[in-house]
Amino acid sequence: MIEQAPQISVIVPASNEAGQIGACLTALSVSDWTAEAAPEIIVVDNGSQDDTAGVARSFEAAFAARGWNLRVITAPKAGKPSALNAGDAAARGLARMYLDADVTVSPALLAQVTAALAAPEPRFVTGTLAITAPHSAVSRAYARVWAQVPFMADCVPGCGLFAVNAVGRLRWNAFPQLISDDTFVRLHFAPHERHAVPARYDWPVVAGFGNLVKVRARQDRGVTEIRQVHPDLARNDEGRPFPLSRKLGLAARDPLGFAVYSGVALAARLRPAADGWSRGR
Template sequence: MCGLMGTGMTIDRQTGPLAVSVILPANNEVALIGDCLLALLASDPVPGGVQVVVVANGCSDDTALVARAFAAQFTSREWELVVLDLAEGGKPGALNAGDAAATGRVRVYLDADVTVAPGLLAQLLQVLDVAQPRYASGTLVITAKGWVSRAYARIWRQVPFMRQGVPGCGVFAMNAAGRARWGDFPPIISDDTFARLQFAPVERVSVSAPYDWPIAEGLRALIKVRRRQDAGVDEIAHLYPDLPKNDDKAPFPVSEKLSLAIRDPLGFAIYTGVAIASKLTRHKAQGWSRSR
């Protein structure tokens, strides 16, 4: 099961609230949670300290147990580790449980398969430690292993929004004034899009520190994840029609697409094929899944 304590919680609490709370939902992430936490522990010094809230949710493995084993390392950094073990799965519920336990004035929402660079937390705190609402993320590094996913990633990382925007895939953060713009995360597919669109483009900031974010492996998984992503955007437009006005997706001109197709015909064919397959099978979209 997800640890030994059912719905238990481990807290190694320091004196007073810390500056940054990292909320880390994890569903059956025993293979990844250790590397994610080690990367956080390797972070540069963060003024005011860091609280990490791991929210194991609906697990059938030892995700929570593995996370709790890092308690001593967090104590040695004078950071705080909270491990929640929820019987019920679901990312929105995990995010809300993490928010309820978090005390930091800056909130960083982190996927368990992400590896952050040492400078990321400190840079996020620097740009978010302001009075006005602000949203931020790091410099996205898309990683893939198989040739199909690598080909897809070559094109995806060149799409104007991915190059010029602040997509927040796998990591997004905001200050207290920004988080106050809504209450609980709703039970929707795309929590990251929902959070990003709470902010106007001028309120979103990208910092230079990178983070590695792996995409789904294989054509079938890519289609499934792309379908879910597209359905999530459609769902937000339907349920929250005022939010898309904050979108800043730059145009993707035909001339630019043609240039990409000429330079990388295989990558462009795979990227386009995944997009078309997603559109044709949108009715099959389901809830949150990374499809590894």
């Protein structure tokens, strides 16, 4: 009997995420699913110094009870792109979803994303983003304004969670050694090829002003790197402006949030981000 291929492979790169990956996998394990072909979940432990792999393996029974396959593989600590490539090499599904280990999905998301990928034309699909910062007032203030800037509010960013169908995955080969994997993939698709399903996913920001500055500097550097290394992808960049009138409106509605957001953005320009694996927010 030939084993049926999974309808979608969910690849979760993880490095030192023992404290976060449990919530990520718990949310996936209770996803709504009625399709005959089950998804597969692949966790790639990228040189963790904690028990990321052990925590992930503790969910094998929960997924098996649904007839789903959870695999945990290890890869040398060579950065997130290497972990993504290891997951791709192990995946059996033609459609792929790439999910950060500290993201939690709503029950409807996996099925909605998979359905949206069932199209003959190339597609980049994500969910409806909810930026969360439960443990830091400064980070909550930053997140309130960040969620309203034109790129986050008016576009389909795919931060922390993006998926492509089989023909879309042909747009690039291996993940290159770049800081911003989501930007790299998103810019392989024209704006009309990017779709966000209604189902929500929670994407946490780091806690504290200093950490926000560090991560924002790395984000900015990642975008600049792609423009320099892959200038051909600029054709798919919406380039949404942030007009003064919109800034003034945000400042009037949320002066504290706007002050924190502006302060982080300014400080990030003065402080380069460190190399290595880092959460993208």
